[in-house]
Amino acid sequence: MKSVIITLLFTLSFSFLHAQKTRRAEDAKGLNTGTKAPLFSAIDADSSEFNLSAALKDGPVVLIFYRGFWCPVCNKHLATIQDSLSLVTKKGATVIAVSPEKPEYLDKMREKTGAQFRLLYDDGYKIADAYDVTFTPPLATLFTYNTVLNAKLKESHSDDSQRLPIPATYIINTKGIITWRQFDPDYHNRSTVKAIIEHLPVHETGH
Template identity: 55%
Template structure:
């Protein structure tokens, strides 16, 4: 019995130690600052909810790109935001722009977002958080928040993402010009604050 208790204590220690290591390895929500207006937008390749390829550089040839980071299909605020984008999507398209939304979730979960929001634009899988890291929006939540996401909201982050670090993106929105430069951004660590369609259209009108 003592040996069993020692093993359980070891597992508990390793769990706490791994969490501490992750917290020091990855940025917190307040450490992620996001790329600024005027910076070169990192180019990337990805795949959408139907596993079709997407290339940012090629897409910019036809007009500016509205790049939206969202947390996942489990996030009610994200779903409300993407549904609002979809509702007035024609206003954005009228400015010649393409809309894409990026999440660390795999295609199975991207399809759930599509069903919940009615999104007709591309939902992209951010494998290994490469896109979020490039735009400096990736962070690791505290343990209490992660427990809430996984247990109360059914996020299943370790299953839904490409690794088990459970990082998330700050729900930022970027407008990238055809020259590959960031022209506008909405960046706020408060996940409840999102870019409105009106703000996006106004920013596109100034390009």
């Protein structure tokens, strides 16, 4: 009986400490429209570098944050984006999708969704932190992700903090300004192709 009580107290203490040092999804606010978009470089599934500053010289960028290859909602969302990708690129935009997953896991996502746009590795959560979309799921939720969905967050990410991004979407114009966003702590709610196309800048040039 004594050992059970000790185990229970240890578990409660660990959960309390976890809650104290982590950030809830509701605490992430995301950068607002009108804000200068943080510039970044990151490698893709093929370990080739993407540079946001360089990409913006060619047209607006649609930046999508997603949780990982293990997330069914992310799979569906990115597959839908891919299905209508030509409608977005015809308006001169580049689509990129960012997650905390290492390149080999980005490749798994590419296989699942058929994504022909670039999937980028957010090493150390630097991009998600810069756009204020980072949070840590509760322990019970993490257990579900890692065991039921086989997320392997400690293995697939750059560290063992198991943080995730709010699955937000940003449109950045060629001046580097965020002109539209879709942001919702409820991961079920995602940007639609229709909304992205409607909010892309018209006749945008980088000059």
